[in-house]
Amino acid sequence: MKRSIVCRCEDISEEDVIQAIEKGYTDIEELRKKLRIGMGPCQGRVCIQLVARILEKKTGKKISKIPLPTVRPPLVPVSLGTLASEKNEK
């Protein structure tokens, strides 16, 4: 079966997103928590715009009115070793 991938990190397809919206998850943060979109290494750079567009199509809510999920640092993956190298451990 053909699947259009929306979120590469978590392997979520367009159909998965549509299904969740139809079940009543119409807030982008709820979709994120239901499907884990935006929780992978790209932190939503690939999927969130696509999901917002699907949400616009399904709910009729203008894309400009759909709030983006909270941006969470660090913006790119950083290793624990690097983060631990700051010298303030007693």
Place this chain on the structure above:
Amino acid sequence: MKSKADVVIIGGGVNGCSLAYRLAKKGLDVIVVEKKYLTSGATGACGAGIRQQWSTRENTQLAIQSVKIFERLSSELGQDIEFRQGGYLIAVHDEKEMKQAEKNVAMQRSLGLKVDILKPEEITGVVPILDVQGMRAIGATFCPTDGHANPFKTTFAYADAARKLGAEINTHTVVTNVKTAKKAIRAVVTDQGTIQTDVVVNAAGIDSKTIAEMVQVKLPLTPFRKEILATERLQPLFEAMVISFKDGIYFSQQKEGQIVGGIPIPEEKGEYKTMPTFAFLSHMAQTLTRYAPVLKHVNVLRHWTGFYDVTLDARPILGEVKEVKGFIQCSGFSGHGFMISPMVSFLLTELIAEQKTSEDLESLNLGRFKGKNIEKELSVVG
């Protein structure tokens, strides 16, 4: 939105949604109002752990009974909440901590909980990636039936089940006032309309204080900002949650493979600021790699902020307040709201649907802060 209900629950977190489900199951007409989206508060930011190892008998009992409900919750709700029992390993660092641990374990065992005291060399048998010297442990306690569940999926599953039973759940609905007459609840006013009701459940997390002020009730709650980080996904490395009361750290590997954990923020103050800090990231990375050096190669993907609504004894405020008839508290969870939510909704359902009260519920009433002897829960982490 309906204009009348038996019960209005303010707050769409795990406690609000599980209570909506249980009350709807009893045939009550329930409306949930949530300011943002479901799990937008402490539930959505929490560490997902479910622990039974506490220092007070009451909390241990609540937790043991909650785990029994968690064990059958996926089948009861018809959705997988990803409940897994990988245990909690609590590091013990010195003689003083060991004395307290022995006391706790004796009490926990007397309640029928299976919990063991581990020797240092037994620690890596449970969590192989730990460095016992690095974590400066002289032992640990371990309860194999502690575990995790997915807080989002749990809340959504409760909400879906509640809706099927006729409950109405309104997200993006802000409560602007709670009306009383003759010291009894009359109505809840929201930006989407007014709901006539005799019973209001205040399950609004750190906003519970504001809600209570609408009916001139003062709640002794302080919001404490907490931070958590999540790493990239890894192959399964360990099943237990690792925690330390001394270092304040907790971390575990979730079902998808990411390691999620937190630690108190250096120079923490009770306040509402929500931006994550570098001080946390650095302190957490240092402590985590001291506990498990192999993790230094693992990438952090994100970290976020959540709030504990902390009471004086680190125990929740539950039940009806004396001052206002029909005003039921369901807050002050002090960081443990998710793990005891099954029993919280069970006890409050008994109270609201059957006017039944219990010793557990009485001991958690707001009125207890007027007494002199409140026993503080010592086993607090994060």
